[in-house]
Amino acid sequence: MATITQPKVEPATLSNEEVLRYSRHLIMPEVGMEGQQKLKAAKVLCIGAGGLGSPLALYLAAAGVGTMGVVDFDVVDYTNLQRQIIHTTADVGRKKLDSAADKIKAINPYVQLRRFDTRLSSDNALELFRDFDIIVDGTDNFPTRYLVNDACVLTGKPNVYGSIFRFEGQVSVFATKEGPCYRCLYPEPPPPGLVPSCAEGGVLGILPGLVGVMQATEAIKLILGKGEPLIGRLLLVDALGMRFRELKLRKNPECPACGAHPTVTKLIDYNEFCGIRGEEAPVTTNVPEIQPEELKSRLDAGEDLFVLDVREPHEYQICNLNGYLIPLGDLPKRVNELDSSREIIAHCRSGVRSAKAVDFLRQAGFRKVKNLAGGILAWSDKVDPSVPKY
């Protein structure tokens, strides 16, 4: 097999078993023996073995990508199984890296697998990327998106990008020599308060399948040097309408990362860049709280408490504490439904949205309003385990 130290003239050769395995590739002119050897010589790094990483790692392995790296630090949990098809029910509690490695090896034992049991960071990204030809971004947050992009620009590696929200996805190929990068498209991340929060998110289980397989397709086209890669094009996927739209992307000459006079010359603190400090928004720690046990005993004592649920109606259907429902987004226009003379306990799923609600109500003049610490999740843990967690 070809390595960096070997001259390029010596291609990766295929064993008879590999010829049989890849025969449906070998008989098509767009791949053929030459293409399959390119696939075998290729080194692809998958960032994340989650929703996007699952299908793309499986397909890249099956297709015969010779060296695959997987970076993941997470553990499989039950909420992953709805979409992260590289993991099975029996894998819950295992490291995603171990679970993914087993499946990749089971699909194709010829893959040289490099496992990175770590969180991708500004300290390790450049060194990790250097050993690979293509980086496939399957991450789920803005700081890592900008980190992957900048590290790709700095190391000159193409960034096969995919992103999903509910039933909508974006796919593109960034940071090629001639094409735009993620920062040409989005120079700055959204401020934390303005993107829909985790609990308002959610994702249709098939969507990462659709988008991840498109990322795998783009990675394979880049390796083969065939077709038209999504360079300078942003593909928008709407699974609900099943509509695909394509937008033109241009390389921004003033791009801070890949422009003529870049200001991003080394990796930075991406949490700070994205305005994230610590796990929770600061507002959650600055509002008065009530613990679930205290709320329970005060309700049992028959005290006059008004329980305000600021989640969405579809969440109320999953489980509720019999509270009065006003979704956080509707609170400003429905605030007149609340009686400021009563003591109000606001709650949501985890306590983040209701902290914003408490903050808003206090600014609106409500004095007797508290946040249920930890939300329904904590209520389920500490008071009533019959309430399902989601």
Place this chain on the structure above:
Amino acid sequence: MKIHIPTPLRQYADKKDTIEVEAGTVAEALSGLTAKHPDLRRHLYTDEGKLRAFVNLYLNDEDIRYLQKENTKVQQTDTLSIVPSIAGGWSH
């Protein structure tokens, strides 16, 4: 003209995916949109009234930054798309 509302912003636009407005320029289209759906305003504009950097606007398939920005002329048959950055996986 038709304005495409992306999923994350639909909650501020009565859950609609497209909205029809009468407009001669991109700026007029946006002011028509925010007049109908005032909650969208703070998601599209900064406090200083500038379009937010993470919200991209496309007239058909072209980024308005490479046309005449908000002064770009529009036809009734054109489509304006709001394309905000989305992060992905949402594993939590």
